[in-house]
Amino acid sequence: MATLSAMLSLLSTLAGHVAQRAALARLLTVGRPAHALLFEGPVGVGKSTLASAVAATLACLRPNGAESDRPGDACGSCRSCLALARGEHPDVARVEAQGRTIKIEQVRALAPRLRYEPVLGRHKVVLLLEADRMGEEAANALLKTLEEPPSRTHFLLVSSRPQLLLDTIRSRCQTLRFGPLAAEEICTVLASEAAQRGQAIDPALLRLGAALGDGSLSAARLRADPAWHPVVAAVVDAVVHLGLRPVGHEVGQVEVLSALIASAPALQTGGDADADPNPEAGTGSKGKGLDRERLLVCLDLLRAVLRDAVLIGAGIDATSLPHAPWAAALQGLARRVGVEPLASAIEELERTEAASVYNPSPQLALEATLAAMARHARAGR
Ligand SMILES: [Zn+2]
Structure with a gap:
């Protein structure tokens, strides 16, 4: 099973989306998350990172409870969290487009592992990044799995173009919507990233990047x-x-x-590369x-x-x-x-x-x- 990047995201430490993170924390502590969650919203606002944090909590053996000051966070120290931090967790799979699409082989490859109980964590988790890039066959294969979800397994779909997903898939997902980040939130993240790299960064350039990024952290990072x-x-x-x-x-x-x-x-x-009818002239x-x-x-x-x-x-x-x-x-x-x-x-x-x-x-x-x-x-x- 493919692995997460060697980094453990915690729900409470991520940028922006205060209301959505609070809702996720409730869902993960006192709620019952659906077998499939859909994280939808514009490109570059942190959906994948949030989904990774939710994956960490679902897999964690001792996640923070509702009474904690950081409810819904993974503990960061159990066997499951340590495996995630190393980037090698047998129960957490990350599926992303190979080239332009997610192929049916990638969805089929999940099946054998989904039959078994979790090896290390509390739940098995499949992260599907840019889920709208599933071809028709891949989407139908996933739909079959979602119709009879394996026990103790969650699918986290991430998409900036959810309208391209099959209706039958969307209707099986609990949807979480994320809007653009505020310019101040973007400035805060970019400033802390620069500090971590030991870089001095011109505050005027930061504000400019945040404004030109139009609510997208990745676009702002580039423009700053x-x-x-x-x-x-x-x-x-x-x-x-x-x-x-x-x-x-x-x-x-x-x-x-x-x-x-x-x-x-x-x-x-x-x-948006797919929308470009003249790809050789594009990025x-x-x-x-x-x-x-x-x-x-x-x-x-x-x-x-x-x-x-x-x-x-x-x-x-x-x-x-x-x-x-x-x-x-x-x-x-x-x-x-x-x-x-x-x-x-x-x-x-x-x-x-x-x-x-x-x-x-x-x-x-x-x-x-x-x-x-x-x-x-x-x-x-
Ligand atoms: Zn843990």
Whole structure:
């Protein structure tokens, strides 16, 4: 049976999701968790880590009771917990996509072990990460198992696209929903991760990462990486100078932005790779040109900067905004151009984003968008 990563997650120490963690703690102490639990919510908010913590508690021989100050946590010291911490637990299996899908062989491979009683822990646990990536055969094989659940066994399904799961599987699961993390929660986690690595991290960059991560810890972690700073600075520079540079300079500007994004740390696909009808142009291409993935990153960053300029123009206190370090320049832009042309520029971005799936040339699309944004800026006051 495959094993968990060599790390024991405890429910009480995880970030965010206070109400859901309290509900899980109740379920694990005084409740009766269903044979199948579905952890659903956006990418990168900690669903897998929470499911791992629940797996640890279900397997633990002496889990904390309801009266404990950390109810529902695994004890951390029994044979089961020690095996999990070593990453080798015979009763806890972790199934994840091989390539793009979870294959039927992976689900079938669970069967022999599910017939027996737990070897080490209190319960057997199967963690199915990105469960929506099960192909039809795999899903039907799992459904058969869920229809006659083996004794003392729990299935923990994790999914950011639960609508792709079979209805018959969903209806057998007790569903736990997780929303985006708050920016402060993300900042706290990123700061503590940096401290653990002994790294000093610029608080402004942390706030920026948290804001651009849009509730996803993994996206925020990436955006707070100092290696992303030159990209953000170049995007801010492009926005601040909207309409001031000669017509046609967008060609060179897009080349600079593409090269900067290409040399920044790789983005996660966000589990949407399947939605891309043109996968060879998506994540994973190593060229310096602007592929669709990089176009979308660029549009996101541009929109975030423009949004801050609009808010500053509307009189919002700039210190609380993600792009606070550039507040003076953005203030200047808002004063020079006016708020409405900036809002029109945001609409241009949104149109480009919506059309990006069908656009054969992300490079040309971004050039045209920047040119249109510059026209709006010139038309301003
Ligand atoms: Zn334990």
